[in-house]
Amino acid sequence: MILEILILVVGIALIFKGSDLFVDASIAIGRIAHLPRVVVGGTIVSLATTTPELTVAIIAGINKVPELALGNALGSVAANIGLILALAAVISPFKLASGEFRWRSALMLGLVIVLILMTLDLRLPQWRGLILVGIGMIYLFIDYRQGRNLNTKHAEVSAETANIRLKSRRVIMSFFLIGAAMVTGGSQLLVNSGTAIAEAIGVPPVFIGLTMVAIGTSLPELATTVTAVRKRVFDLSVGNLIGANILNLTIIIGTTACISPLTLNTITQIYTIPVILVILSVFFLIVSIKSRLTRRDGILLIMLYLIFISATIVFNLEDISI
Numbered sequence: 001m002i003l004e005i006l007i008l009v010v011g012i013a014l015i016f017k018g019s020d021l022f023v024d025a026s027i028a029i030g031r032i033a034h035l036p037r038v039v040v041g042g043t044i045v046s047l048a049t050t051t052p053e054l055t056v057a058i059i060a061g062i063n064k065v066p067e068l069a070l071g072n073a074l075g076s077v078a079a080n081i082g083l084i085l086a087l088a089a090v091i092s093p094f095k096l097a098s099g100e101f102r103w104r105s106a107l108m109l110g111l112v113i114v115l116i117l118m119t120l121d122l123r124l125p126q127w128r129g130l131i132l133v134g135i136g137m138i139y140l141f142i143d144y145r146q147g148r149n150l151n152t153k154h155a156e157v158s159a160e161t162a163n164i165r166l167k168s169r170r171v172i173m174s175f176f177l178i179g180a181a182m183v184t185g186g187s188q189l190l191v192n193s194g195t196a197i198a199e200a201i202g203v204p205p206v207f208i209g210l211t212m213v214a215i216g217t218s219l220p221e222l223a224t225t226v227t228a229v230r231k232r233v234f235d236l237s238v239g240n241l242i243g244a245n246i247l248n249l250t251i252i253i254g255t256t257a258c259i260s261p262l263t264l265n266t267i268t269q270i271y272t273i274p275v276i277l278v279i280l281s282v283f284f285l286i287v288s289i290k291s292r293l294t295r296r297d298g299i300l301l302i303m304l305y306l307i308f309i310s311a312t313i314v315f316n317l318e319d320i321s322i
Contacts (some may be wrong), residue, residue, distance in 0.1 A: 001200055004193040010175045011189030018182025019223035022048070025176035026236065032169060040236060042104060042143050046243030048180040049220035050076075052187050053252045056217060062261025068213075069256040070124075070264070073213025073248040074272060076221075077112075080241045080248075081277050082305025083180050083215070084222045089298030094234040096291050104242045107139065111249040112277045119273075122264045129257025136250030143243070183220040191216035218244075245280075267315050 026045050041087050053069075053076055060069035088094075114135075118128050194216060228237035256262060282304065286297050 002198065004196045004200070005048070007189050007193040008041070008197070010184040011193060014182045014186025015219055015223045016226070017189065018179045018186060019176045019220070019227045020179070022179030022183055022224060024128070024231075025172050025179055028172045029176060032172070033225070036250060040239070042239040042243030042246075043140055045224060045236065045240040046247055047140075047175075049183065049224055049240060050244050050247045050252060051180070051184045052191070052217035052220060053248055054134070054255065056186075056213070057256040058259065061256050064260055066256045066260040066262045067265075070253060070262055070268070072213050072217055074268070074276060076218045077245045077248050078276050078279055078305060078308055079215050079218045080221055080245050081283050082301050082308065084218060084225050085238065085241050085283075085293070086298040086301035086305065087222075088225050088229050088234075088237060089293035090295050090302070092229050093294045093298075094229075094292065096234075096238060096287055096293065101238060101242065101287050102284075104143075104239070104246070105280075108242055109251070109277070109280050109284050111135070111246060112273065112280060115249060116269075116273055116277070119164050119262075119264050119269060122269060124253070124262035126258050126261055129254040129261075132250045132254030133258065134254075136247055136254065139246055139250065158319045183223055185221040186224045188248050190219060261286050267312075271315060272312060275311075279304050279308065 022045070026040050029040060029044060053073055056072050057066075057069040060066055060072075075191075115132075118124060118132075191213060221241055223242055225237045228234065228240070253262075279301065283301065286293060
């Protein structure tokens with residue numbers, strides 16, 4: 001138990017130190033690539049922070065337990081908006097560039113509807129998974145192209161940044177990779193040690209799966225968000241969380257299905273995915289109407305998330321007892 005606790009502490013330290021390097025390097029990469037921070041967050045940072053979910057998806061698919069990866073991806077989607085982004089708003093309310101975030105939020109919402117339609121027969125075969133992966137790739141391409149066009153029109157990159165020497169670029173990329181590795185490695189240590197501690201004290205496995213795995217693999221997003229809020233770069237943070245959700249709903253779930261076709265249970269179909277749709281719908285309405293997140297909005301999203309998690313645990317425990 002003592003060893004697991006030490007590993008837990010090391011994991012937390014790696015995550016938050018790595019995220020500090022990660023955010024700074026990401027901002028610099030966006031300047032070098034002539035990209036707005038929201039695009040950097042939605043593409044480069046999201047690809048890195050969803051590495052834990054992708055790792056779980058691949059391992060679960062290979063081990064023929066794809067439902068674990070599906071639950072992890074869906075749980076991460078809910079946690080990213082209902083917990084992480086909501087906490088950021090409670091800590092420090094912020095404004096959103098409505099035009100930039102509205103279409104991303106609409107896409108995120110639409111993808112949940114697509115997933116519902118794809119799984120009406122409680123299955124997600126390989127060909128449907130391939131479609132989801134394709135949608136994710138198209139999103140990354142479009143987001144990058146739009147970011148380049150936006151930056152070309154508004155000339156957001158300073159002459160000093162545009163003339164960064166090759167040596168400096170290598171240093172920035174090194175910091176990015178080191179930070180990403182620290183965040184990803186730290187989250188893996190935290191998930192493993194946290195799971196071991198939970199099992200040692202007799203916490204039900206369903207509770208571990210629904211909370212520790214989903215929240216654990218979302219720790220890179222949490223650490224990145226906390227650091228971004230501290231550095232007052234909210235567009236990077238929100239772009240990262242929405243981008244991570246889009247990748248979870250497309251590339252992560254799609255990759256899982258491509259490796260091992262998915263079969264959903266009725267709880268996932270009639271409760272889990274629809275409630276996630278409700279949480280994301282509330283967020284979309286806030287973004288569309290107010291173009292900002294207040295502390296009250298954050299508290300509302302957290303309450304919805306806690307209700308979602310509590311009810312999911314109860315439903316799954318009842319299913320096990322039966």
